[in-house]
Amino acid sequence: MSTDLPVFKDVVDAHERIRKFVHKTPVLTSSGINKLFGSSLYFKCENFQKVGAFKFRGATNAVLSLTEEAARKGVGTHSSGNHAAALSLAARMKGIEAHIVMPHTAPEIKKVAVREYGGIITYCEPTLESRETTMEEVIARTGVTFVPSYDHFNIICGQGTATKELIEEIGELDIVMGPVGGGGLISGTAISTKGMIPPARVIAVEPIGADDAYRSFKTGKFVPSVNPQTMADGLLTSLGKLTFRIIMDKVDDIVTVSEDAIVAAMRMIWERMKIVVEPSGAVPFAAIIENKIDVTGKRVGLILSGGNVDLAKLPFK
């Protein structure tokens, strides 16, 4: 691991490391949607990735980058989201333990997912302090390597492989768009895009109710996230220190979208493309629907980040 900023060569190395273990997800298009917006939109469908989200790429890269000695002791993280499931499955494929710290208040469905992938859960109180101290206790007891969910060299490089596959399949693009929460995915997206097709613009999209990345980007100063509110639960996290530096260096713009636009984007993707995408995954397309970015006549790649939703709690009316 390095604290240097990763470059495209690091994504290439990550891809060589993980490609046997991850799905090469399909790139889907919809002639109806393209007609509607007068452009060519290419959706990189990470909802079809193992565990239902791009997170499996980064987690697999982190696990496979461990020394054999470190690997034997396992890995750990605190997360109640897709990263916990992703790290659990990545560890199981390597034949090592994954210790997951999650609040005892986490939804049952999340606990089941982690257990199903073989993760060992240690419960904590639903506060950041409890998560961190419990994580420290687990590390002290087991010797696992801590794998954070986004602000980490190997995680970022793993996430960048989705965009690498997209560009290898589709070729030149005018714009590449991804959602931004902690920034791991958009950092990897930007590194691959600028490494492969430098003239293409990289646009990050963020829910307006969780716009710390937008404000950080526009002011050039790290603005922490305070009480974020959005249905895009994968984007509630605060930007990382490493990801902030990469975003300032390589992302061309950040735009924000409303909750209504996120629902409209989800609906159009579900209805027209017949695929299940989570709110976070619909956020880039929401920026097109809300006219935050002009795509007329352009070839645009969108990273559709995941498809894990609670079907009993959908936002459609």
Added chain:
Amino acid sequence: MSTDLPVFKDVVDAHERIRKFVHKTPVLTSSGINKLFGSSLYFKCENFQKVGAFKFRGATNAVLSLTEEAARKGVGTHSSGNHAAALSLAARMKGIEAHIVMPHTAPEIKKVAVREYGGIITYCEPTLESRETTMEEVIARTGVTFVPSYDHFNIICGQGTATKELIEEIGELDIVMGPVGGGGLISGTAISTKGMIPPARVIAVEPIGADDAYRSFKTGKFVPSVNPQTMADGLLTSLGKLTFRIIMDKVDDIVTVSEDAIVAAMRMIWERMKIVVEPSGAVPFAAIIENKIDVTGKRVGLILSGGNVDLAKLPFK
């Protein structure tokens, strides 16, 4: 057109006729689902077909089989479902008119779909009698060729191309399963299966609340559908005369499934495979979930017939 029963050669001809116009839909698998049932399930994803359902195959074959003279006068049907949208789009691609008779009480979303594909709607009262007399008036006025939604040689041959693609891609299968309503899809499915891999068993699956095909098959006598009740709205139709003969000849068994099993099948497909499938499309998988058919150790093809659902009225709790 012929009143003889179609044979596999007719499906081959239909495929040559339509293949440039229809999507070759993907065959998807889920390692999680396969592990759960100890079998290899291959889902032929007609939810990704144009207009969101297999119906486009049959409609396109029917339109392209018209003489040039008949084609010039257009086509017509009475339907408020996927067939109306499918025939409208097939006609537009051929550059001819499609006249659609539908009850004025049909959901607005269905009317919009037909109009969007260029269909010309004539409204009628919501009774079978009104549909038929209105259709006759439209035919007398316009000279269009009537294209029924399932009980028709060319429709059946078109629907059979889905299974032909499935078997060409996947090879030998032990079982091929499809839903049965009017019987157009399962007839085509059976013709292709027995034509390409004769030892494979063909299983039709029907909602227990709309089990006229099941009762017809078990008694060998045509039992009309009376007051069918199921959320699988694509399967409310009564078996046809032609399709009944094909089913008696080529389908190995018909099993029924409960509404609960249909919801469970939909949920598992949406959650695990991240694709949107309508209740009718989930019906074959429901038979596996409800243990109506033993698939242990077997290679099984399932025709996932369509993906048109009203997102505001989903059955998940």
